[in-house]
Amino acid sequence: MNDNHILQMKQSTGFQDSMPQENVVIYIKDLHKSFGDNHVLSGFNMKLTRGENLVVMGKSGSGKSVMIKCLVGLMEADSGYIEVMGKEVSTLSQETLDILRADIGFLFQGSALYDSMTVRENLEFPLRRHKNKLGNIVDTTPMVMEALENVGLAHAIDLMPSELSGGMKRRVALARTLILKPKVILYDEPTSGLDPITAKEIIGLMRSIQKKYNTSSLIITHDVDCARVISERMILLVDGINYAEGTYEELLKSQDPKVEAFFKK
Amino acid sequence: MSLSLVDKTKNFFIEIGDLSYFAGRFFKEVLKPPFEFKELLRQCYHMGNRSLVLVSVTGFIIGLVLTLQSRPTLIEFGAVSWMPNMVGISIVRELGPVITALICAGRIASGIGAELGSMRVTEQIDAMEVSGTNPFKYLVVTRILATTLMLPLLVIIGDAIALYGSALVENLKGDVSFQLYFNKVFDALEYGDLIPATTKSFFFGFTIGLVGCYKGYYCKKGTAGVGVAANTAVVFASMLLFFVDFVAVFVSDIFYEL
Amino acid sequence: MAKTTLENLRLGVFVIIGTTLIVLAAYLIGNRQNMFGNTFSISAVFNNVNGLQSGNNVRFSGINVGTVENIEMINDSTIRVNMIIEEKMLKHIRRDAIATIGSDGLVGSMLISITPGLGSESLVVPGDELKTQSRLVTQDMLSTLNITNENAALLTADLLKVTQSLAQGKGILGKLLNDTVMATSLEQTISNLEHASKRTNSMMTKLNKEMGRVNFEESAMGILLADTISGNNIKSILSNFETASKEIEEVTKDINSVMKEIKNGKGAVNYLTTDSTFVNNLDTTIRNIEQGAQSFNENMEALKHNFLTRGYFRKLERRQKKEAEKNQN
Numbered sequence: 145m146n147d148n149h150i151l152q153m154k155q156s157t158g159f160q161d162s163m164p165q166e167n168v169v170i171y172i173k174d175l176h177k178s179f180g181d182n183h184v185l186s187g188f189n190m191k192l193t194r195g196e197n198l199v200v201m202g203k204s205g206s207g208k209s210v211m212i213k214c215l216v217g218l219m220e221a222d223s224g225y226i227e228v229m230g231k232e233v234s235t236l237s238q239e240t241l242d243i244l245r246a247d248i249g250f251l252f253q254g255s256a257l258y259d260s261m262t263v264r265e266n267l268e269f270p271l272r273r274h275k276n277k278l279g280n281i282v283d284t285t286p287m288v289m290e291a292l293e294n295v296g297l298a299h300a301i302d303l304m305p306s307e308l309s310g311g312m313k314r315r316v317a318l319a320r321t322l323i324l325k326p327k328v329i330l331y332d333e334p335t336s337g338l339d340p341i342t343a344k345e346i347i348g349l350m351r352s353i354q355k356k357y358n359t360s361s362l363i364i365t366h367d368v369d370c371a372r373v374i375s376e377r378m379i380l381l382v383d384g385i386n387y388a389e390g391t392y393e394e395l396l397k398s399q400d401p402k403v404e405a406f407f408k409k
Numbered sequence: 410m411s412l413s414l415v416d417k418t419k420n421f422f423i424e425i426g427d428l429s430y431f432a433g434r435f436f437k438e439v440l441k442p443p444f445e446f447k448e449l450l451r452q453c454y455h456m457g458n459r460s461l462v463l464v465s466v467t468g469f470i471i472g473l474v475l476t477l478q479s480r481p482t483l484i485e486f487g488a489v490s491w492m493p494n495m496v497g498i499s500i501v502r503e504l505g506p507v508i509t510a511l512i513c514a515g516r517i518a519s520g521i522g523a524e525l526g527s528m529r530v531t532e533q534i535d536a537m538e539v540s541g542t543n544p545f546k547y548l549v550v551t552r553i554l555a556t557t558l559m560l561p562l563l564v565i566i567g568d569a570i571a572l573y574g575s576a577l578v579e580n581l582k583g584d585v586s587f588q589l590y591f592n593k594v595f596d597a598l599e600y601g602d603l604i605p606a607t608t609k610s611f612f613f614g615f616t617i618g619l620v621g622c623y624k625g626y627y628c629k630k631g632t633a634g635v636g637v638a639a640n641t642a643v644v645f646a647s648m649l650l651f652f653v654d655f656v657a658v659f660v661s662d663i664f665y666e667l
Numbered sequence: 668m669a670k671t672t673l674e675n676l677r678l679g680v681f682v683i684i685g686t687t688l689i690v691l692a693a694y695l696i697g698n699r700q701n702m703f704g705n706t707f708s709i710s711a712v713f714n715n716v717n718g719l720q721s722g723n724n725v726r727f728s729g730i731n732v733g734t735v736e737n738i739e740m741i742n743d744s745t746i747r748v749n750m751i752i753e754e755k756m757l758k759h760i761r762r763d764a765i766a767t768i769g770s771d772g773l774v775g776s777m778l779i780s781i782t783p784g785l786g787s788e789s790l791v792v793p794g795d796e797l798k799t800q801s802r803l804v805t806q807d808m809l810s811t812l813n814i815t816n817e818n819a820a821l822l823t824a825d826l827l828k829v830t831q832s833l834a835q836g837k838g839i840l841g842k843l844l845n846d847t848v849m850a851t852s853l854e855q856t857i858s859n860l861e862h863a864s865k866r867t868n869s870m871m872t873k874l875n876k877e878m879g880r881v882n883f884e885e886s887a888m889g890i891l892l893a894d895t896i897s898g899n900n901i902k903s904i905l906s907n908f909e910t911a912s913k914e915i916e917e918v919t920k921d922i923n924s925v926m927k928e929i930k931n932g933k934g935a936v937n938y939l940t941t942d943s944t945f946v947n948n949l950d951t952t953i954r955n956i957e958q959g960a961q962s963f964n965e966n967m968e969a970l971k972h973n974f975l976t977r978g979y980f981r982k983l984e985r986r987q988k989k990e991a992e993k994n995q996n
Contacts, residue, residue: 213535245540248539252532256531258536451674565689566685595695603696
C-alpha cells in the first residue's frame with residue numbers, strides 16, 4: 145500500500161540556491177523515509193554525474209532499495225529533495241513522470257520478468273507506452289533483437305521466463321532495461337542470487353553496455369566484488385546516511401570500523 | 410500470532426475499508442484512457458474459456474443430483490410433474506449463479522491472488538510501473554472487468570447444462586420429453602427470475618475479481634505471502650459472495666414482488 | 668501471435684454462445700408472455716379475480732392463447748383484466764364467449780379460461796370486453812359442499828324428529844297410522860255409497876210405477892210397450908236393476924260392518940291385520956323365526972357337547988340347578 149501514501153514531500157525553498165549543475169543526472173538531498181518506528185533513511189545525500197558509475201553499498205535493510213525506489217517514484221519519501229535529470233520527481237504528474245521514467249532504466253533485484261509473457265513480449269512491454277519517444281514504430285522486432293543481441297540471448301526470443309536460468313533471466317531483464325535506451329540505469333542488486341561466474345558475466349555486460357550507450361549507472365549492492373569491478377565512486381550507506389564516500393581504494397584504506405566492516409571477508 | 414478480539418475486529422474493518430478504497434480506485438481507473446483492450450481479451454479468455462469445463466461439469470452434476478434427490482419427495486406428493494418448474498426456478502434463480510460463482514471464487518480468485526501476489530513479490534508490478542504502464546490499469550482493471558463480464562456467461566451456460574442434466578434424468582426415469590421439459594421450465598420462468606439472476610452474476614464476477622486482485626496486489630513480501638494471498642482471496646471472496654447474494658435477493662425482492 | 672488469435676477465436680465462440688443463451692432464454696420467456704409476435708388485446712370484468720396475476724395464462728377451449736397483461740381495479744367490486752391474445756385467435760373467438768377464472772389443477776396457478784358460446788354472434792374485435800361468469804373455485808366448491816353438509820345434518824335432525832313424532836302418533840303419518848282422517852274419509856265414502864243406493868232404490872220404485880201406468884194407457888208409448896217382447900225385455904232390465912241395487916246394498920252393509928269394526932277396533936293397522944295374506948305372511952315369518960330359534964337351540968346343544976365349551980356349560984347347568992333348588996326351597 146506504499147503507493148497510496150498521501151504524505152507530500154516537504155518542499156524546502158532552501159534547496160533552490162543549491163541547484164545542481166548541468167551535468168548532474170541524479171541529485172538527492174536530505175532524504176528521509178521511515179516505516180513506522182523504523183527510520184530507514186534519515187538525511188541521505190547523493191549526486192550522480194553524467195557518465196559516472198556510482199555504487200551505493202549498504203547492508204541489507206539499510207535502505208538502499210528504498211532510496212532507489214524513491215528515485216523513480218515507486219515510493220514517496222517522507223521528506224527530502226530528489227531531482228532526476230533536472231526534474232523534481234515528487235512534483236511530477238503521472239504523464240511527465242512516465243516520460244521521465246523512459247529515460248531511466250531499472251534492473252530489479254529478482255529480474256522481475258513477467259511470468260505470463262514470452263521473452264519477446266517482456267521486451268516489447270516497455271515499448272507499449274513509450275512509442276512517442278521512439279517515433280511511430282510498427283515493427284518492434286529489430287529493437288527487440290538488438291537488445292537481446294546486446295546480452296547474447298537472441299536465440300531465447302520465444303521462450304518463457306520459466307524456461308530460463310537465473311543468469312539468463314538477469315540478462316533478459318537487462319535487455320528489457322536497455323530497450324528504451326535510457327540515459328541512466330539503476331541496478332538493484334544486479335548480482336544477487338547468482339553464482340560468482342554468472343555474476344561476473346553480468347558485471348561484464350553492464351560495463352560493455354555503459355561503454356556502448358554512454359549511460360550513467362547507479363548500482364545498489366552489498367557485493368564487494370561487484371563494487372570493486374564496476375565502481376568509479378562509492379557511497380557507503382550506514383544508519384540511513386551517506387556514511388562514507390570515495391573510490392573503492394580510498395574506502396578500503398579507511399580506518400573507520402564501520403567502513404572496515406564492509407571489506408572484511 | 411494470537412490477536413485479541415478487538416484487534417481482529419479492527420483488522421476486519423480495516424480490510425473492508427481498504428477493499429472499498431480499492432473498488433473506488435477501480436471505478437476511477439476503469440473510465441480513464443488508455444484502455445488495455447488486448448489484455449482484457451486475454452484475461453477474458455483465461456477466466457471464461459478456461460473455467461468452462463469446470464463450470465459445465467459441476468452444472469451438469471448439480472442438475473442431475475437435484476432432480477434425482479427431489480424425485481422421491483415429489484413422487485410422494487404426486488407432484489413429480491412439477492419437477493421442471495422447481496428445478497428450473499431453483500437453478501436459474503439461485504443455484505446456478507451461486508454455485509458457479511463459488512467455483513469461480515475457488516478457481517479464479519485464488520488464481521488472481523496467487524498471480525498478482527507473486528508479481529508483487531518479484532517486483533514485476535514495480536517493473537511495470539517503471540516501464541510506464543499503470544499496473545493497476547493493466548493488471549487489476551482488466552482482471553476485474555474480465556471476471557465481471559465472463560461470470561454471467563459462465564452462469565448462463567452452467568444453468569443450461571444443469572437444466573439439461575435435470576431433463577436427462579426426467580427423460581430417462583420419468584418419460585418426459587426434452588421438449589415438454591423445457592416448455593415447462595420456460596413456462597415457470599419469468600423475467601423476474603432471469604434478470605435479477607443475471608444482474609447478480611455481474612456483481613458476483615465483480616466480487617471475485619475485486620477480492621482476488623486486492624489480495625494479490627497488496628500481497629505481503631515473501632513466498633509465504635503469495636500462498637496467504639491466494640488462500641485468503643478464496644475465503645474472503647466466498648464469504649463476500651454470500652453477502653452479495655443476500656443483498657441481491659433482498660433488492661430483487663423489492664423490485665419484483667413475487 | 669498465432670496463439671493470441673486462437674485464444675481470441677475461442678473467446679469469441681464462448682462469448683457468442685453465452686450471449687445467445689441469454690438472449691434465447693429472454694426470448695423464450697418473453698414468448699411465453701406473448702411479448703413478441705402479433706397480438707391483440709381484449710378485456711373482461713370480474714368482481715373477484717381469485718389471485719390472478721399479470722402474466723398468467725389465458726386459455727381458449729383449453730389451448731394457451733395468451734396472457735394476462737394487467738389487472739386494474741375499477742371500483743370495489745369491479746376488476747378489469749386486460750389480456751393479450753395471439754392474433755390468429757381473432758377468427759375463432761366470438762362475442763358470446765365467456766371468460767372465467769380458473770386454476771391449473773387443484774393447486775396450480777390461476778388462469779383465465781375462455782369458453783366458446785353458441786357461436787351465433789360475430790367475431791371479437793380488439794378491445795372488446797368478454798362476458799364473464801364467476802366461477803366455482805376450489806374454495807367455493809368447498810363452501811358449497813359445506814352448505815350441503817349442513818343441510819344434510821338439518822335433514823337428519825328433521826327426520827329424527829319425524830320418526831319421533833311418528834312414534835308418538837303426531838303428524839300426518841301418525842294420524843294415518845292412528846286413523847282419524849283416514850277413518851273419517853272412509854266413513855264419508857261409505858255414507859256416499861249409502862246415499863247412492865238409496866237414490867237408486869227410489870228411482871226403481873218410480874220406474875215401476877211408471878211402467879204400471881204405461882201398460883194401461885193406449886198411447887203411442889203404450890202400443891210400443893204393449894209389444895210383449897219388448898215389454899219382457901224391459902222387465903228383465905228392471906229386474907237386473909233390482910239385483911244390482913241389492914248388491915250395492917250388501918256391499919254397503921259390508922263396508923259399514925268394517926267401519927264399525929275399525930271404530931271399535933284399534934285403527935287402520937288393525938284393519939290391515941284382518942287382511943288374510945298379511946296374516947299368512949306374519950304366520951310364516953313367525954314360523955321361520957320359530958325354526959330359527961329351534962336351530963339356534965340345536966346349535967347351542969351342539970356347543971354344549973363341544974369339549975372346549977363343555978366346562979362352561981356344565982358350570983352354567985350347575986348354577987341353574989342350584990338356583991332352581993333355591994327357588995324350590
